[in-house]
Amino acid sequence: MHFIFARLYKMSRLHDIHQAKAMASANVFCMNPRDKDISYADHSTLQRNILLKTMPILKDTIKDMLSKILPVTCIKVADLGCASGPNAFFPTYEIMDTIIRICQQSHCESPELQVFLNDLPYNDFNTVFRSVPDFKKDKGDLRGPCFIAGVPEEMIDGGRMLLSLTGRSIIDPTSNDCCFLWDLLTKSLIDLVDKGLVQESDVDSFNIPFYTPCKEEVMEIIEKEGSFNLHKMKVFEDNWDFEDNDHDTNFVFDKNKSGQNFAKTIRAGAEPMLASHFGEIIIDDLFTRYAYHVGEYLSREKTKYITIVVSMTMK
Numbered sequence: 001m002h003f004i005f006a007r008l009y010k011m012s013r014l015h016d017i018h019q020a021k022a023m024a025s026a027n028v029f030c031m032n033p034r035d036k037d038i039s040y041a042d043h044s045t046l047q048r049n050i051l052l053k054t055m056p057i058l059k060d061t062i063k064d065m066l067s068k069i070l071p072v073t074c075i076k077v078a079d080l081g082c083a084s085g086p087n088a089f090f091p092t093y094e095i096m097d098t099i100i101r102i103c104q105q106s107h108c109e110s111p112e113l114q115v116f117l118n119d120l121p122y123n124d125f126n127t128v129f130r131s132v133p134d135f136k137k138d139k140g141d142l143r144g145p146c147f148i149a150g151v152p153e154e155m156i157d158g159g160r161m162l163l164s165l166t167g168r169s170i171i172d173p174t175s176n177d178c179c180f181l182w183d184l185l186t187k188s189l190i191d192l193v194d195k196g197l198v199q200e201s202d203v204d205s206f207n208i209p210f211y212t213p214c215k216e217e218v219m220e221i222i223e224k225e226g227s228f229n230l231h232k233m234k235v236f237e238d239n240w241d242f243e244d245n246d247h248d249t250n251f252v253f254d255k256n257k258s259g260q261n262f263a264k265t266i267r268a269g270a271e272p273m274l275a276s277h278f279g280e281i282i283i284d285d286l287f288t289r290y291a292y293h294v295g296e297y298l299s300r301e302k303t304k305y306i307t308i309v310v311s312m313t314m315k
């Protein structure tokens with residue numbers, strides 16, 4: 001019996017089809033690869049923190065699924081949007097540990113696990129597959145074979161999907177927690193227009209294919225689409241600066257450091273898109289301005305980064 005467990009990171013609404021097609025052909029939606037100064041692999045701590053918060057829901061989902069299917073010979077896991085770096089294998093580690101623990105408690109043999117790491121074609125799969133030996137070493141004590149591949153897969157009835165996406169906290173689509181990070185990027189681009197480094201017309205023609213739904217919209221889409229039963233939905237809030245953890249009483253706010261941390265997080269994901277439209281040459285200047293504006297903004301207001309997590313079963 002085969003089951004698929006999946007997560008997906010980004011829902012996009014394409015505001016301008018022509019623009020989007022041109023961008024897609026240039027493969028600009030991928031995260032920055034390892035050979036870039038600000039790679040996703042080295043600058044994805046904010047996403048790592050979000051993954052950590054998602055883990056209890058992931059474990060509950062696996063527990064519930066196993067309670068219905070054990071004993072089972074094979075479980076398939078598809079990570080949709082694995083990117084590269086430490087986060088690419090992190091959920092797989094947690095899924096394996098959870099399955100093995102539950103099987104031991106139930107006195108069942110652990111099933112074979114097939115892991116499908118999925119992302120866009122220009123994702124930095126070289127970095128992902130270079131980590132496979134370490135992964136195998138760390139998990140050498142596993143019972144049963146583990147097969148890791150970078151190919152597409154399909155979901156079957158009863159399969160589980162854990163969906164994690166950037167969202168907004170309220171119904172109002174102009175709320176700061178969904179748009180303001182891009183407003184600050186616009187402000188930084190305008191600074192470069194003022195300096196003569198960027199053409200105003202290029203700023204006007206630039207569209208970011210980014211949409212952050214609120215939980216009501218996500219629920220409506222799941223219901224309308226009709227393939228899944230929704231089990232659980234949770235909304236998490238994180239500070240923009242990954243070092244600024246509300247539980248860390250030792251954290252001292254430094255607007256320059258916070259501005260730089262968040263600028264690197266955004267650059268690791270958005271640089272290919274920006275470089276393809278404005279050229280590589282402006283990227284350092286742009287993110288220097290961005291870090292400044294983010295730092296100034298955070299010293300006045302602490303806007304949260306919102307993540308919506310849903311656990312669903314394929315009907």
Ligand SMILES: C[S@@+](CC[C@H](N)C(=O)[O-])C[C@H]1O[C@@H](n2cnc3c(N)ncnc32)[C@H](O)[C@@H]1O
Pocket residue numbers: 009010029030031044047048051080081082083084087088118119120123269
């Ligand atoms: C913000 S990153 C999240 C990466 C990783 N899962 C993590 O938690 O750090 C989103 C990933 O989704 C990928 N992605 C976006 N659209 C996709 C699509 N249509 N199919 C597959 N992957 C996609 C991007 O290339 C990127 O690697």
